[in-house]
Amino acid sequence: MESDLLRQxxxxxxxxLFVEEILEYQxxxxxxxxxxENPNFLQEIMTLYFRESPKTIAIIDQALEEHFNFPGMHKYLHQLKGSSASIGANKVTKEINQALECFKGGDIQGCKAAVQRxxxxxxxxxxxxxxYFQVSLSHENN
Known part of the structure; x- marks a missing residue:
């Protein structure tokens, strides 16, 4: 009974996560x-993403505060977009796209707002x- 409730x-x-469009098909x-053979594959991929992506976000955030025309900004935004899209982080990817559009248009305030979102x-x-992973893991351990 408890297992059925946990599974539900x-x-x-x-x-x-899908209804709210936080995640997508990827x-x-x-x-x-x-x-x-790889029972924790998804969790390992997500752990890697959440280990690396904050570093890239911090670089982007700092670059926006220091100098908007930072030459690597485009590269870092695309790097983050690729890794976010590869795990299906839909809303994150949408905000990166918005930041890229603002960056291309020279809209520093729009870019800063998109990076905050x-x-x-x-x-x-x-x-x-x-x-999600905590509840899933507790189910597997039962």
Whole structure:
């Protein structure tokens, strides 16, 4: 009984990540790569993403504060976009696209605002996935 409730909770949590458009199909593709030989594949990929992406976000944020025409800004935004898209981080990727548009147009305030929203969406994604993985892990241990 408890196992059924936990399984339903996991399903609801997962579904809400898609309904709220926090995640998209790429996440499902990564999930399908998980098997008995690699039971923690998805969690390992997410751990790597959340280890590296804050560093890139910090570089972008600092560059915006110091000098908007930072030559590597485009590179760092695209690097973050690629890694975020590869895990299916939909809302994060949308904010990166917005920041890129503002950057191309020379709109420093728009770019700063997009990066602030990007940081918020990144934190939401991290918190929601941490909760999801904790509940999933507790189910596996039962």
């Amino acid at each position: 909770q996991i399903s609801n949590m997962r579904q809400s 996440f499902l593709q990564l999930e399908q790569l998980q098997d008995n 990007l940081k918020q969406e990144h934190n939401i994604l991290r918190n929601r996935l941490e909760s």
